[in-house]
Amino acid sequence: MTRRAVVQGVGHYLPERLVPNCEFETTLDTSDEWIRARTGIERRHFVADGQGTSDLAVHAAEAALRDADLSPEDVDAIVLATSTSDLTFPSTATMVQDRLGMTRGFAFDVQAVCAGFIYALANANALIVSGQANRVIVIGAESFSRIMDWTDRSTCVLFGDGAGAVLLEGREENGNSDDRGILSTDLNSDGRFRDILYVDGGVATGTIGHLRMQGKEVFRHAVEKLATTARTAVSKIGLKESDIDWIVPHQANLRIIKATAQRLGHSMEDVIVTVQDHGNTSAASIPLALSVGVADGRIQKGDLIVTEAIGGGLAWGAVVLRW
Numbered sequence: 001m002t003r004r005a006v007v008q009g010v011g012h013y014l015p016e017r018l019v020p021n022c023e024f025e026t027t028l029d030t031s032d033e034w035i036r037a038r039t040g041i042e043r044r045h046f047v048a049d050g051q052g053t054s055d056l057a058v059h060a061a062e063a064a065l066r067d068a069d070l071s072p073e074d075v076d077a078i079v080l081a082t083s084t085s086d087l088t089f090p091s092t093a094t095m096v097q098d099r100l101g102m103t104r105g106f107a108f109d110v111q112a113v114c115a116g117f118i119y120a121l122a123n124a125n126a127l128i129v130s131g132q133a134n135r136v137i138v139i140g141a142e143s144f145s146r147i148m149d150w151t152d153r154s155t156c157v158l159f160g161d162g163a164g165a166v167l168l169e170g171r172e173e174n175g176n177s178d179d180r181g182i183l184s185t186d187l188n189s190d191g192r193f194r195d196i197l198y199v200d201g202g203v204a205t206g207t208i209g210h211l212r213m214q215g216k217e218v219f220r221h222a223v224e225k226l227a228t229t230a231r232t233a234v235s236k237i238g239l240k241e242s243d244i245d246w247i248v249p250h251q252a253n254l255r256i257i258k259a260t261a262q263r264l265g266h267s268m269e270d271v272i273v274t275v276q277d278h279g280n281t282s283a284a285s286i287p288l289a290l291s292v293g294v295a296d297g298r299i300q301k302g303d304l305i306v307t308e309a310i311g312g313g314l315a316w317g318a319v320v321l322r323w
């Protein structure tokens with residue numbers, strides 16, 4: 001028998017304020033047509049004044065707990081992926097722990113920008129497989145609207161706010177690729193590329209800073225690295241790309257999503273796409289897409305899923321799991 005981290009619940013939360021592309025036309029030299037054609041994005045949600053990443057994360061965690069029919073005291077750990085923590089410290093994860101009323105166990109943040117949820121899943125999987133925790137809430141939550149330069153049309157139209165969560169539980173499975181749960185992970189980073197996507201503020205500057213991106217460069221790396229990491233993760237368990245039922249990619253740009261699916265030999269019918277409705281919600285985009293895919297009945301128990309992401313660092317990776 002092999003211990004596997006199996007998804008027992010999933011949920012998400014989007015802040016109320018819905019912002020269509022046309023809203024940017026009043027302040028920037030841009031158009032709904034340009035944004036749709038170059039990115040696939042049609043709308044995104046933004047947090048309200050006074051609303052923070054921890055607020056979004058609490059709602060998503062509660063939804064995942066409801067879906068798993070569990071309460072906070074049943075949970076051993078929270079692993080939360082974010083680059084837009086409410087404060088420098090404490091971690092957003094411990095704020096969520098408190099708000100859920102969870103007084104035991106442990107909670108910590110993971111920071112790998114848009115690849116954050118992949119890194120968080122890999123960490124939670126390691127905790128479960130090694131017996132350090134049995135039930136872990138894995139959350140991706142972001143308020144990227146807080147770090148936008150609203151005068152930079154090449155970045156501020158791309159991002160959105162939101163949160164998604166899964167509840168992972170340790171289960172004894174057979175030890176083969178038919179098992180439910182996380183079957184393989186592949187993590188990578190290369191700090192030589194840190195300058196093509198970063199925030200120009202932090203403790204060193206005493207400011208929050210704004211997101212800066214060389215879009216074309218990031219695009220080039222994304223198309224090349226996402227298919228490679230997905231292929232590596234699938235091959236680690238002796239499966240082929242054609243065995244994949246669903247690709248659940250990081251939702252940054254529809255053109256990147258299409259190019260990656262094509263490289264993996266899949267049509268867009270096998271891909272969960274939410275970028276049109278959410279924009280790029282960084283670490284929240286994959287659990288949001290998983291939650292949407294389950295809620296509308298596409299993702300079913302037993303389906304083989306590959307999920308992949310790339311973000312600032314550069315950091316990238318993939319996780320293969322059977323739902």
Ligand code: ACO
Pocket residue numbers: 029030031034035038039113114115153154155157197214215216218219222252253256280282310311312
């Ligand atoms: N509206 C109108 N025109 C625009 C806009 C806009 N919102 N933004 C840029 N343009 C203009 C540019 O100024 C440029 O004009 P110029 O030719 O006169 O200089 C022209 O459009 C073309 O710009 P490009 O940057 O070449 O456009 P491109 O087709 O590369 O699309 C984009 C830009 C959408 C940013 C794309 O490069 C992209 O998606 N990159 C990847 C982003 C990504 O995946 N990020 C994921 C990680 S995010 C994270 O980790 C936090």
